[in-house]
Structures are given as C-alpha cells and as structure tokens.
Amino acid sequence: MSAAASPSPGTTLLEVRAVSKRFGEKEVLKTLSLDIAQGEFLTLLGESGSGKTTLLRLIAGFEAPTSGEIWMSGSRLDTLPPYKRRVNTVFQHYALFPHLSVRENIAYGLRANNTPKSEIAPRVEQAIAMVRMSEYLNAKPTKLSGGQQQRIALARALVNRPQLLLLDEPLSALDANLRKEMQAELKSLQREVGITFLFVTHDQEEAMALSDRIALLKDGGLEQIASSREIYARPATAYTAQFIGQTNLLRGVARSGIADCGALHFPTGAPDGPVLFSLRPESISLAAGAPQPPDAAKFRATIRQQFFGGSTELLELSCGNNQILRARIDARGPLSGENDFVFPASAAIPVKESS
Amino acid sequence: MYSRLYKLAISLPPLAWVILFLLVPYALMFAHSFWLTQDGVILHSWNLHQYAEFFSNPLYAAVFFRTLRIAASVTLLCLLLGYPLAYFLSFHAGPRKELLYQLVIVPLWVSYLVRGYAWKTILGTDGVLNGALQYLHITHEPVSALLYSPFSVVLMLTHIYTPFVFLPIYASLEHIPRPLLEASHDLGANPRSTFFRVILPLSMPGLLAGATFAFVLTLGDFLAPLLVGGSSSTMIANVVQSLFGAAYDWPLGAAISVFILVITVGLLFFTERLEKRWTFQ
Numbered sequence: 001m002s003a004a005a006s007p008s009p010g011t012t013l014l015e016v017r018a019v020s021k022r023f024g025e026k027e028v029l030k031t032l033s034l035d036i037a038q039g040e041f042l043t044l045l046g047e048s049g050s051g052k053t054t055l056l057r058l059i060a061g062f063e064a065p066t067s068g069e070i071w072m073s074g075s076r077l078d079t080l081p082p083y084k085r086r087v088n089t090v091f092q093h094y095a096l097f098p099h100l101s102v103r104e105n106i107a108y109g110l111r112a113n114n115t116p117k118s119e120i121a122p123r124v125e126q127a128i129a130m131v132r133m134s135e136y137l138n139a140k141p142t143k144l145s146g147g148q149q150q151r152i153a154l155a156r157a158l159v160n161r162p163q164l165l166l167l168d169e170p171l172s173a174l175d176a177n178l179r180k181e182m183q184a185e186l187k188s189l190q191r192e193v194g195i196t197f198l199f200v201t202h203d204q205e206e207a208m209a210l211s212d213r214i215a216l217l218k219d220g221g222l223e224q225i226a227s228s229r230e231i232y233a234r235p236a237t238a239y240t241a242q243f244i245g246q247t248n249l250l251r252g253v254a255r256s257g258i259a260d261c262g263a264l265h266f267p268t269g270a271p272d273g274p275v276l277f278s279l280r281p282e283s284i285s286l287a288a289g290a291p292q293p294p295d296a297a298k299f300r301a302t303i304r305q306q307f308f309g310g311s312t313e314l315l316e317l318s319c320g321n322n323q324i325l326r327a328r329i330d331a332r333g334p335l336s337g338e339n340d341f342v343f344p345a346s347a348a349i350p351v352k353e354s355s
Numbered sequence: 356m357y358s359r360l361y362k363l364a365i366s367l368p369p370l371a372w373v374i375l376f377l378l379v380p381y382a383l384m385f386a387h388s389f390w391l392t393q394d395g396v397i398l399h400s401w402n403l404h405q406y407a408e409f410f411s412n413p414l415y416a417a418v419f420f421r422t423l424r425i426a427a428s429v430t431l432l433c434l435l436l437g438y439p440l441a442y443f444l445s446f447h448a449g450p451r452k453e454l455l456y457q458l459v460i461v462p463l464w465v466s467y468l469v470r471g472y473a474w475k476t477i478l479g480t481d482g483v484l485n486g487a488l489q490y491l492h493i494t495h496e497p498v499s500a501l502l503y504s505p506f507s508v509v510l511m512l513t514h515i516y517t518p519f520v521f522l523p524i525y526a527s528l529e530h531i532p533r534p535l536l537e538a539s540h541d542l543g544a545n546p547r548s549t550f551f552r553v554i555l556p557l558s559m560p561g562l563l564a565g566a567t568f569a570f571v572l573t574l575g576d577f578l579a580p581l582l583v584g585g586s587s588s589t590m591i592a593n594v595v596q597s598l599f600g601a602a603y604d605w606p607l608g609a610a611i612s613v614f615i616l617v618i619t620v621g622l623l624f625f626t627e628r629l630e631k632r633w634t635f636q
Contacts, residue, residue, distance in 0.1 A: 060537075060541060061540070061541075062537050062540075062541075081540070081545075082537070082540040082541055083540045083541075083542075083543050083544055083545050084543075087541075088541055088542065089537075089538070089541045091534050091537070091538060093534065095532065095534040095535050095537065095538040096538075097535060097538070097539075097553060098557070098635035099553075099556045099557060099633070099635050108539070108542050108544070108552075109542035109543050109544075112539075112542055112543040112544035112545075112548060113543045140635070142635060156542070157541075157542075160542065160543065
C-alpha cells in the first residue's frame, strides 16, 4: 500500500447523503446519512430487516438508491457501475468461483483491471501469504473448509487494494470458535493493510470487539453512531441500550432533581417530567462490603435467581411492584433473600424512548 | 429386508423389456452386419463384405459426410438460437420468465410430423413464404430452392431441436449462483468479461448436453429429408431405411447402422467426459 495514494487517516472517505431505498412499497432505507473516515473500522449493526445489507449493496453498486447520493474521495460513487468502483466486497457465503483455482480466484480482479502480467503473480502470492493460505494456491475452492474459503475471499478482495472493503456478515457461516479466531485475524489484518473496513453484522458482541465505530440501524434509519465504548456507555435511546449489551430500563418521573423509578430513587439533572434511564447490570453491586461511591443510590431487593458465569454472576432482583432488575456482580458464592444494593447515580443514563 | 423372490419379481419385467427390445435387436443387427445377401436370400456366413462395401463406395461416403455437415449446421444454429434465448430468460426476463419458458416448451407438444408439414406449406412454391415474397415484389416467380434442399432440412431440424438445446442450457444458467456474478462485477469485470469468464464456463455442461442432443438426433434423422429434403439431401438414415425396405439388403443396412451406432456411442462417451471436466461443486 503506497502511503501517498491514500489520504491521511481521519479525513472522510465515504459520504452517504440522505440516501433512501425503496423496493416497491417497502421503504428499506429512510433518508440515511453517514460518513466513514479514512482507515476506520465501521460496523453496520442491526437486526435482520434493519437495512444494513441494503446500505452495503448500495455502496458496492449492486443496487441504486431511490434518492440521495453517495460520494467517495470527493467524487460521486452511486452513479458508477460496480466494476468501476474502488470498493471490494467479501460476501456472506464467500462467492468464490468454483471453476477457478484459488490462485485464479485471487488474480481475478487484477486481470479484470488489466494489471501488468509481471505484477499479478507477486501480488497474488503476497495476498495469500497475508491470510496464511499459501500452501493452497493451486487448490480448488470447493475443496476448502468454510474458514479457509473465508480467508481466500478476503485475499481476493484485498489484493485489489480497494479504498473501501465491504464485509457482509462474513463470519456468520463459521462456528463459534473459528469466529473468534477470524475476528482477531480481521482486526489485525485491518491494522496491517490500513484499508477502511465497512463491516455488516447482527452480532453486537462482534461489533463491539472489532469496530472503531458502530452505526446502529433500526427499521431503515440510523439509531445512533458512535465509538464502541461511547455507544455502550452512553446509549442515546432505549433501543440502543437494549440492543448493545444488557441493560435495565428504568421508567419514572423526575421531580425537583430526584428521579423516582419504582423502588429506585436517585438524584438526576433531568427536568421535571417523565424520564427513562438505562442502568447496566454491572453498575449495580451489593451494598455489603462494597466501597460506596459518593453519589451512591441504595435500594433493597429480593434475589429471585442467580446465574453463575465464572468470574461474575448475574442476579435477577425483585424490587416489588413487578419491578425486575438484573445485576452483574463479582462471583461470591450462593446468595438469597433480601439484600441492599447500590449503584452510582451517574451510571443511570437518561435515554430517549425509541420510535 | 426384501426377500430374494420379491427382488427378482420386481426386477424381472424391466429386465425382460431391456433384453427383448434392446439387447436382442442389437445382437441381431450386429450379426446381420457380418452376413451376406444373395438373390434376395440372407446367407448366414460370417464375413466383412458389408463393411468393405460401405467404406469403399464413394456414394456412401458422400451421404455420410453430408449427414455430418447437416448435423454440424443444425447444432451450430441451435446453439446460436438456444443460448441467447436461455440467457435472456435466465437473466433478463424478470416476471415474464415463467410464461416465456412455457412458450419455448409448447412446440415440443406438437407432433414432429405436423411441424415438418408446416415447413412444407411455408417453403413450397405455393407456400406462405413465396407468396409473401411475390406480394412484396421481392421476387416475380416462386423460388423453388426454398424447399427440397439441404437448407430446408437444416431449417426444419433447427426449428425442432432448438428447444432441446435451450432446455439444458437454461437449466445450467439457472444453477449459477447469482452472488458469483456480483462478485465478478465487484472485482472489476464488466458484463462482457463476466460472461466469458464466469457465465460461459459455468454453463458449459448444459451447452455440451444441448449440442450433443442436436447433433445425435440429427445424425439419425430420416424424416426431415423425406418431408422437405428431396434427393439432394438424402441422409445416412435414409440409406439405412431403404436398404432395410425396398432394397432388402439387411446385412449392408445393419453394417451402416453399426457404424453409426459406434460413432454415436463414441460421441456420447466423449461429451460426457467433457461435461464432467466442466462440472464443479
């Protein structure tokens, strides 16, 4: 990768400007705008039907937007056919050419773009070395396992040195262990090549583990876009809070600086009126023995269930009036009955009701 | 587990069928090809006389090579018509796909003879085509060359066998996973290059199967020359037919049949191997 050819990290590479997409009566994307920075790992996260794959296909050029524009590196992208875009895709089921060897598969893009013959062989070899599959260069892709095909698909896309690499749920067909392994590899590969990755997944853990930023999509709209840590720590909406990680939603009213949510009462900066908070289970701890934060809010609850999870355990707490909370505490042996619990009031994040 | 008696009982009828109507006739034909006729009587003395006659008589060679030429022309024309048709239906027909597919299939329900006679009425001197040509003042008298020539045989057989060529090509095009085409475009290949580097190679088994259909079926055809061909387009099967019929020279007819059979089986063997070479998955 020549450093001169690619703009410096941080500048905007791709701009999605008020793009909408309609299939017949169904509006799959609703005037969505989004920027992707040079060199970043951005994940489109969402449930099936949220429009994440459609957005990816619009950027790849397999579909045309109904309205709006897509720009890349200062020029219009959405009017170009897919074969003229400096964007490559890793497909969900790899889409390797069955009639071509691994070598020919990887060389396909270079040949299509009339790369000089002398350059093709070394670049193919470099690409396959990058995914550590060199010994399979002459194999037929149909003879390879899912994980191996995945690596070849990556090499086939990366060898073209795209400005943007699109990955459409590339790990969803792999079993759990291989998934974790490939996640780690993807992440280090992205650092190594410095190419901007746009990754699509419905798996929030995968999204958090891999991404610099996460764009959460819901019903064809952008719910929130932020760094993994930010979107987890400060979810903007109840939907985001529930989709990314586990949370407790506290519904109640604020009155002169005090939030009143069932059994929980804590100070808040929110103006008077109805309020909604997200409180992560790990923010709650047992009052006994725990160092008390200065803004600690205390409540009493009955332990209904206890799930042991190795280093931590998940408690299901009943606070009366059908109010159930989940708390994740350090493992400390069997618990039962009524106990006092605390959480820092600042850990209760005000969130918007989702549409 | 089924009893041996039961297995025997269900396999006996098809076995009897194959023996009685396939193996025995083939054996008889094979035997006849090594026999002789003398004064209208078939002599059961073993010799290679018939094969020597077939290979040394230039008349038979001429008919045989004409048959090959016609079969090759029909195959080529069927591919030129059938492949684009199958391609269009598979990739660009959209919601009308099913209807168009049925329209291609419908002619297969019409008898071969009816379609043959139809071409006679189209191509004849009083036919539809000549009528139209004269009405439009393109010609002033009927063009007789339209009918009773190798051209009309090729035309009729191309019409009849195009659906047979279309079907396997269409099936193999339908089996190409569409993400492969997207992958090809994604990697920078334009539609033309995608056709030659992905679609054509992956539809090769269908193309070979279709071409084999057209070639082998034309090779053994004797009705088209009878209906629209005339004496200038006699094919090898017509020779066999007349040897078994009017000429009453069964041994020579059998020898030619064995020769055609060997060529056909060899061809099928060869194309099957080719198809396997082009089959992936």
